[in-house]
Amino acid sequence: MTEADAPHGDVRDGPAADEPPRASSHTPLTRRPRAAVTMHEVAARARVSIKTVSNVINGYPHIRPATKERVEKAIQDLGYKVNASARNLRRGRAGVIGLALPELALPYFAELADEVMKAAERHGVSVLIEHTGAQRSREFDVLRSDRRSLTDGLLFSPLEMAQDDVGALTVDYPLVLLGERLFGGPVDHVTMATVEGARAATAHLIERGARRIAVIGAHEGEVVGSAALRLNGYRQALKEAGIPMRPELVREAGLWHRSTGADATRQLLDDGVEFDAVFGLNDALALGALHELHQRHVDVPGRVKVIGFDDIEDAAFSAPTLSTISPGKQQIARTAVDFLMERIGTPELLLGPRYVEAAFFVVARESTGG
Amino acid sequence: MTEADAPHGDVRDGPAADEPPRASSHTPLTRRPRAAVTMHEVAARARVSIKTVSNVINGYPHIRPATKERVEKAIQDLGYKVNASARNLRRGRAGVIGLALPELALPYFAELADEVMKAAERHGVSVLIEHTGAQRSREFDVLRSDRRSLTDGLLFSPLEMAQDDVGALTVDYPLVLLGERLFGGPVDHVTMATVEGARAATAHLIERGARRIAVIGAHEGEVVGSAALRLNGYRQALKEAGIPMRPELVREAGLWHRSTGADATRQLLDDGVEFDAVFGLNDALALGALHELHQRHVDVPGRVKVIGFDDIEDAAFSAPTLSTISPGKQQIARTAVDFLMERIGTPELLLGPRYVEAAFFVVARESTGG
DNA sequence: TTGTAGGCGTTATCAG
DNA sequence: CTGATAACGCCTACAA
Numbered sequence: 001m002t003e004a005d006a007p008h009g010d011v012r013d014g015p016a017a018d019e020p021p022r023a024s025s026h027t028p029l030t031r032r033p034r035a036a037v038t039m040h041e042v043a044a045r046a047r048v049s050i051k052t053v054s055n056v057i058n059g060y061p062h063i064r065p066a067t068k069e070r071v072e073k074a075i076q077d078l079g080y081k082v083n084a085s086a087r088n089l090r091r092g093r094a095g096v097i098g099l100a101l102p103e104l105a106l107p108y109f110a111e112l113a114d115e116v117m118k119a120a121e122r123h124g125v126s127v128l129i130e131h132t133g134a135q136r137s138r139e140f141d142v143l144r145s146d147r148r149s150l151t152d153g154l155l156f157s158p159l160e161m162a163q164d165d166v167g168a169l170t171v172d173y174p175l176v177l178l179g180e181r182l183f184g185g186p187v188d189h190v191t192m193a194t195v196e197g198a199r200a201a202t203a204h205l206i207e208r209g210a211r212r213i214a215v216i217g218a219h220e221g222e223v224v225g226s227a228a229l230r231l232n233g234y235r236q237a238l239k240e241a242g243i244p245m246r247p248e249l250v251r252e253a254g255l256w257h258r259s260t261g262a263d264a265t266r267q268l269l270d271d272g273v274e275f276d277a278v279f280g281l282n283d284a285l286a287l288g289a290l291h292e293l294h295q296r297h298v299d300v301p302g303r304v305k306v307i308g309f310d311d312i313e314d315a316a317f318s319a320p321t322l323s324t325i326s327p328g329k330q331q332i333a334r335t336a337v338d339f340l341m342e343r344i345g346t347p348e349l350l351l352g353p354r355y356v357e358a359a360f361f362v363v364a365r366e367s368t369g370g
Numbered sequence: 371m372t373e374a375d376a377p378h379g380d381v382r383d384g385p386a387a388d389e390p391p392r393a394s395s396h397t398p399l400t401r402r403p404r405a406a407v408t409m410h411e412v413a414a415r416a417r418v419s420i421k422t423v424s425n426v427i428n429g430y431p432h433i434r435p436a437t438k439e440r441v442e443k444a445i446q447d448l449g450y451k452v453n454a455s456a457r458n459l460r461r462g463r464a465g466v467i468g469l470a471l472p473e474l475a476l477p478y479f480a481e482l483a484d485e486v487m488k489a490a491e492r493h494g495v496s497v498l499i500e501h502t503g504a505q506r507s508r509e510f511d512v513l514r515s516d517r518r519s520l521t522d523g524l525l526f527s528p529l530e531m532a533q534d535d536v537g538a539l540t541v542d543y544p545l546v547l548l549g550e551r552l553f554g555g556p557v558d559h560v561t562m563a564t565v566e567g568a569r570a571a572t573a574h575l576i577e578r579g580a581r582r583i584a585v586i587g588a589h590e591g592e593v594v595g596s597a598a599l600r601l602n603g604y605r606q607a608l609k610e611a612g613i614p615m616r617p618e619l620v621r622e623a624g625l626w627h628r629s630t631g632a633d634a635t636r637q638l639l640d641d642g643v644e645f646d647a648v649f650g651l652n653d654a655l656a657l658g659a660l661h662e663l664h665q666r667h668v669d670v671p672g673r674v675k676v677i678g679f680d681d682i683e684d685a686a687f688s689a690p691t692l693s694t695i696s697p698g699k700q701q702i703a704r705t706a707v708d709f710l711m712e713r714i715g716t717p718e719l720l721l722g723p724r725y726v727e728a729a730f731f732v733v734a735r736e737s738t739g740g
Numbered sequence: 741t742t743g744t745a746g747g748c749g750t751t752a753t754c755a756g
Numbered sequence: 757c758t759g760a761t762a763a764c765g766c767c768t769a770c771a772a
Contacts, residue, residue: 036542038749049759054751062757079542084519085464086749088455089764096498096520103484105683110480114473117501126517128466128498131487147496149454150466172449258687287687294689313475317628317657319664319689408765419743424767432741456765459748 037080046074057082096126097340098151100142101178102134102159107312108282109157112178115333116155122334123341125152134255136160143168143175152344155336158182163224174343176336180226188343188354190336192327194226197360198233199240201279201307201325206241208368210277210305213238214249216264216289217256217281230281230309248273253285261288269296276304277368283308283315283324290318290367306367320366328358407450416444427452466496467710468521470512471548472504472529477682478652479527482548485703486525492704493711495522504625506530513538513545522714525706528552533594544713546706550596558713558724560706562697564596567730568603569610571649571677571695576611578738580647580675583608584619586634586659587626587651600651600679618643623655631658639666646674647738653678653685653694660688660737676737690736698728 043050048067055063056071074080088094099116101109113129120127128151132138139158148154153174158181161168169175169185177189205213215234219227231250238245251268253260261280265288268275278293280286286308293300300306300320308315311326335356343349364370413420418437425433426441444450458464469486471479483499490497498521502508509528518524523544528551531538539545539555547559575583585604589597601620608615621638623630631650635658638645648663650656656678663670670676670690678685681696705726713719734740 036749040749050749051751051760052758055758058751064757067757081519082516083459083749084516085455085458086764087751089453089459089748089766090750090752092764094455104474104480104487105484107477107480110474110477113499114475114501117474117499126498126500126520128496129483129487130496131484146452146454149451150464150496258683262687291687291689291691313628314684317632317661319661321661406765410765420766421744421768422742425742428767434741437741453765456748457767459750460765460767462748 036083037078038083039080042071042074042078042080045078046071093344094150094152095124096128096151097337097344098128098130098142098147098154099157100130100132100139100154101157102132104129104131107284107314108310111312112157112329112333115330116337118330119334119337123337125341132159134159140165140168143171148173153340155340174340174347176340176343178332178336180229181224183224186353188336188339188356190332190339190356190358192332192360193357194229195233195236197309197325197327198230198279198281199237200233200360200362201309202234202237203241204323204362204364204368205277205279205305205307206237206243208277208301208305211243212246212249212275213243213277213279214251214268214273214275215279215281216251216261216268217253217285218250219254220252227281234279249275253281256282256284258284258288258291261285262292263288265289265292269298278304278306280306280308283310283312283322286322286324286367287314287318290320290322294319300367301369305369311363315363316365318367323365323368324363325360326363327360331358406453407448408453409450412441412444412448412450415448416441463714464520464522465494466498466521467707467714468498468500468512468517468524469527470500470502470509470524471527472502474499474501477654477684478680481682482527482699482703485700486707489700489704489707493707495711502529504529510535510538513541518543523710525710544710544717546710546713548702548706550599551594553594556723558706558709558726560702560709560726560728562702562730563727564599565603565606567679567695567697568600568649568651569607570603570730570732571679572604572607573611574693574732574734574738575647575649575675575677576607576613578647578671578675581613582616582619582645583613583647583649584621584638584643584645585649585651586621586631586638587623587655588620589624590622597651604649619645623651626652626654628654628658628661631655632662633658635659635662639668648674648676650676650678653680653682653692656692656694656737657684657688660690660692664689671737671739675739681733685733686735688737693735693738694733695730696733697730701728 039050039053043053048071052067053071056068097120099113104110104113117127130142132142139161155176155178157178161182163182166182166185169187175187177185177187180191180194202213217227218231222228235245251264253264261284278289280289286306289306290300293304298304308322308324311324315322315324339354409420409423413423418441422437423441426438467490469483474480474483487497500512502512509531525546525548527548531552533552536552536555539557545557547555547557550561550564572583587597588601592598605615621634623634631654648659650659656676659676660670663674668674678692678694681694685692685694
């Protein structure tokens with residue numbers, strides 16, 4: 001490709017640039033600004049009424065085969081496509097659901113979005129993704145946004161709203177809540193058994209012989225939310241094993257990124273605190289810990305065992321591979337989409353909010369000794 | 371949270387489940403199936419014509435303040451929201467652009483999508499994401515999908531279509547091509563200077579003393595596409611340095627995942643081929659290589675240096691951290707969205723297809739000795 | 741500065 | 757089985 005030899009950042013005209021820019025209506029240019037074909041035109045060409053065309057398109061069963069064929073040919077010939085705006089206006093339905101999440105660049109959410117899109121496809125609807133950037137104000141915005149009228153309902157995964165904000169979830173469109181940030185709202189809620197998951201993670205470390213288990217990613221003062229719930233599970237597991245909880249082993253990390261996980265681990269090491277395991281409250285934190293431990297030549301799992309939470313794809317490919325808790329992402333996505341579509345399909349559904357916790361399982365890998 | 375103590379996978383009714391399911395019109399239930407408020411109702415309440423309401427909403431400047439205020443109050447009181455379907459139908463514009471890519475779970479695409487969404491926001495439009503699953507047939511589907519009528523234009527990142535398929539890009543809606551799979555089509559195309567990037571990556575390894583540079587991720591028989599172009603850059607760099615190209619150092623990997631990168635590296639080691647560097651044609655492959663080298667206790671960068679391509683976030687947090695080529699993801703996203711919006715805004719734009727290559731830079735990290 | 745009258749492309753109703 | 761015709765909610769001329 002000679003194109004690829006151009007200097008970087010260059011802007012050039014492509015192959016068709018030398019065509020005369022005459023405005024003749026049939027210039028075989030990039031694109032004809034021809035108005036879209038409508039049902040009327042199809043109907044005219046097929047010599048039927050517009051209603052018949054509609055019937056054919058919507059698979060209405062009782063149509064004479066000959067008619068149907070004629071219509072289909074006309075559609076082909078004219079390259080007719082239904083106009084979604086018109087259809088939606090008429091049907092009062094957009095065929096699109098919204099998915100509001102913090103950031104696609106966070107692997108957990110990218111993988112969740114992936115599953116949501118697959119689930120949506122099974123229902124024949126599209127997904128409009130919106131970022132909140134993990135900003136509280138934008139989480140509120142999303143709930144009231146003009147974009148809501150582009151969608152029939154919303155899957156909402158807040159990260160910054162607090163329990164007090166649960167009132168904001170009272171909206172006049174179908175809404176399904178995801179995650180562990182808000183509970184008891186007036187909407188369907190799909191999440192995972194977080195406390196148990198964290199308990200199982202901690203128990204796994206204990207079972208492998210760990211006794212001084214550091215945990216990173218705590219959020220001081222939080223009472224619900226992933227951090228609080230997972231920390232809870234950690235506490236429960238320690239208690240069950242009769243291991244005292246040592247505050248110096250609990251480390252904060254505001255954003256759950258690798259960098260903050262590495263930072264927390266660095267401090268742990270610098271502070272000279274003794275520990276034989278690290279529980280990263282999510283995989284990114286745990287991977288950051290793995291990174292830092294490697295830098296300091298601390299043997300994993302020999303001297304320190306590490307476990308994460310979320311089972312993102314990377315966990316299987318770090319060195320050493322990372323043990324983690326696998327939440328049922330697919331189950332969560334499917335259930336959430338099912339609920340949403342059910343609410344959309346039957347707005348008169350007088351059914352109280354549902355609450356579902358997806359199952360999880362422990363994935364034991366090298367970082368805890370396989 | 372007591373909720374979290376429920377058995378996994380449990381489905382339960384939430385707090386409001388005990389409310390009597392009476393169908394009284396004002397039951398403060400989850401959602402009132404009340405029909406949406408229309409402009410007419412707002413107009414009636416504000417005692418103005420529907421046109422005035424429209425004017426207020428669309429920021430028409432010449433409105434008496436008192437009138438405007440009255441209308442705004444009515445909108446507030448009634449909770450009026452414009453109906454996007456109706457507006458779109460009327461305006462012939464959806465305010466939504468499509469983004470078709472292989473898979474969000476691939477970090478590069480997640481990060482790209484993230485940037486595209488940010489760029490779209492600057493233009494006030496939403497993004498409808500569609501998966502192709504890197505399946506050729508679905509790539510064609512996306513171009514002709516019914517969903518196209520939900521969007522004003524499409525950003526398309528194919529991975530499997532071949533150069534011969536370039537004809538399929540002749541469509542009657544604004545389309546901007548991304549990536550390195552198809553060239554010379556009748557549409558705007560935004561990509562990066564791949565060949566140069568790969569050449570720079572290889573040159574970087576050579577500069578660091580490498581002479582037997584393995585490359586993983588080749589696609590036999592491919593002439594365009596990321597694999598072919600990057601391999602090209604590799605060849606050029608070797609040639610420039612006067613280093614002979616050794617076929618046994620070039621390894622295939624169909625899917626560019628970590629696992630395939632690890633596999634290719636394993637074979638390389640098992641075959642007893644001597645090499646002092648690995649160029650992964652993308653970061654996932656390189657990270658897979660890193661993983662495998664670690665497993666085999668091969669010192670990186672001491673004995674083998676490794677470089678990747680794409681600069682995904684993980685590259686900065688692997689152990690050791692991964693050197694890579696950083697494409698201008700943000701520049702690509704912005705340019706692509708700008709082009710698309712320009713085409714959408716001026717359909718009569720008689721401008722030949724544009725071709726842009728975004729700039730890149732080399733990110734030197736530990737895996738090549740810093 | 742505001743009101744009236746259509747029509748955007750579809751689907752639903754209801755005859756024929 | 758198929759054809760008129762009336763909405764769906766909004767916007768844009770054109771009038772007033």
